[in-house]
Amino acid sequence: MRSEKSNRAPLGLKVAAAAGLAFMHVPILLIFLYAFTTEEKTYQFPPPGLTTQWFAVAWDRPDVWAALTLSVKVAAIATGAALVLGTLCAAAVSQTRFFGRETVSLLVILPIALPGIITGIALRSAFSMADIPFSFWTIVLGHATFCIVVVYNNAVARFRRISGSLIEASMDLGADGFQTFRYVILPNIGTALLAGGMLAFALSFDEVIVTTFTAGQQSTLPIWMLEELIRPRQRPVTNVVAMIVVIVTFLPILGAYYLTRDGDQIAGAGK
Amino acid sequence: MTTAVLFDNISRHFGAVRAVDRVNLSIAEGEFFAMLGPSGSGKTTCLRLMAGFEQPTAGHIEIFGETAEGVPPYRRSVNTVFQDYALFPHLSILDNVAYGLMVKGIGREERRKAAEDALAMVKLPGYGTRRPGQLSGGQRQRVALARALVNKPKVLLLDEPLGALDLKLREQMQEELKSLQKSLGITFVFVTHDQGEALSMADRVAVFNEGRIQQLGRPEDVYNQPKTRFVADFVGSSNVLTAKLCQRLGLQASFASLRPEAVAIAPAADGALSLSGTVAGRSFLGATNRIVVDVDGNRIAVASPAAHSVPAIGSPVTISFAARDLHPMEDA
Secondary structure, three states: OOOOHHHOOOHHHHHHHHHHHHHHHHHHHHHHHHOOEOOOOOOOOOOOOEOOHHHHHHHHOHHHHHHHHHHHHHHHHHHHHHHHHHHHHHHHHHHOOOOOHHHHHHHHHHHHHOOHHHHHHHHHHHHHHOOOOOOHHHHHHHHHHHHHHHHHHHHHHHHHHOOHHHHHHHHHOOOOHHHHHHHHHHHHHHHHHHHHHHHHHHHHHOOOHHHHHHOOOOOOHHHHHHHHHOOOOOOHHHHHHHHHHHHHHHHHHHHHHHHHHHHHHHHOOOO | OOEEEEEEEEEEEEOOEEEEEEEEEEEEOOOEEEEEOOOOOOHHHHHHHHHOOOOOOEEEEEEOOEEOOOOOHHHOOEEEEOOOOOOOOOOOHHHHHHHHHHHOOOOHHHHHHHHHHHHHHOOOOOOOOOOHHHOOHHHHHHHHHHHHHOOOOOEEEEEOOOOOOOHHHHHHHHHHHHHHHHHHOOEEEEEEOOHHHHHHHOOEEEEEEOOEEEEEEOHHHHHHOOOEHHHHHHOOOOEEEEHHHHHHOOOOOOEEEEOHHHOEEOOOOOOOEEEEEEEEEEEEOOOEEEEEEEEOOEEEEEEEEOOOOOOOOOOEEEEEEOHHHOEEEEOO
């Protein structure tokens, strides 16, 4: 039971909380606001006028579409690869015991702890040493390094909650390894994989640092935005694209949050 | 009679640990067989060897005449009721019970009917649409039983099946399991650490300790004539009399067992043996009083009917028992 007295926060705390939230979110609102400004060369405040013309302009710009498709493709393929590899890795670490298991577990998580710039430089020198030309696939490889971690982390947590006897029960009842995966493991880790996949997609979609080191001539959406900022022409188009990025990355993260929260009832039931 | 399960000199070592050490046993078809022992005695490993979750380090296993080594669990005509029931949390009760039929490719209608029949058999008709999380422990136990039996196994393995239930439910399930086994005629092999459960349910009991079978026989024999000191102590906590005390009673043995209920606090009648000592402790157990008598440093427990008077602690008493109740044991 929570004490009745502590339910009401003092005014000072409320103000501090509001200030903190404002500090984090007002700049994002400004980005949204400038998507509607009539002034295209500088970001002047307050905007001299409001217009929705930049949405149409952005729609007609082929470079926006090229960057957007590239980003979606990279994120989709990197997430797909991460789902397969991350799940296999999580299964190995949580269901079996072998020499160096803890070390493998740590090494898998390490890429997300490393600064992106280190990962980027490392990958770049590895690619040039192996004479791999920078292309779409080098970007995918770069993104997969941190996408795997996100999937792995989600999957391993869920795997640990599946009791080992569930898998044995399935085998005992006549299911081979594939059937056990299909009918018992997958339904129990499904939401964790979906959540991990969504997070991985969102991470890949707005990644800049690793991409700058592993991309060739192509620009993903965030790289395109970075380049666009130094050009004085049609500036609000960048803001329109930024709004899209926020929506595309925010929705999966929100979804992942709800999926993993509900996961308690799915995997934990009956235990 | 057909042999259902045969263990020929089976060992299972985990590194330096000999979980199962040269075990020989033969379980007959239709038998209710109990493997009794403390935790870590190797009984559960034996069950897992039968189920196929473990492979023997050495030795040979046959299930209904067929070699079992190297055969995966999903190709054995054996099903298991797990200690934690291991019901699939994402499936309804009906789908749980029908799981074995589903992976064998049996049609939806047929397996639905079979699962409903199995649920009726364990007295849970109409529970099919619920989820495992909505059932009580006793109900989950029944579902686990139905899920195993629906596959018509030749041998049903039960791993501490009643361990998680409360006393009342446990006694009720003991009777139900026994009558279910009688009516189905399936060989039941069950693992337990509860000697009362093993003695009351099983046709034969194997008592395990440190990876080996200490004694294998009918419950009466194991109870009345424990072969080793361990069995005497573990099954019904017999008194273990040392060689010196045996000699005093005219018995040549390194150890002898004496059941507390075979001893009376009374002077010896004709032909009975007697010892004198002082009362060292007493406790009320309901139907009996447990009185511990100190005979020259040896503690002998006496189960005395509750109606009899209880001597005070420290008072001198004479205990007596028939010579045939004193059983010599091997030195182990």
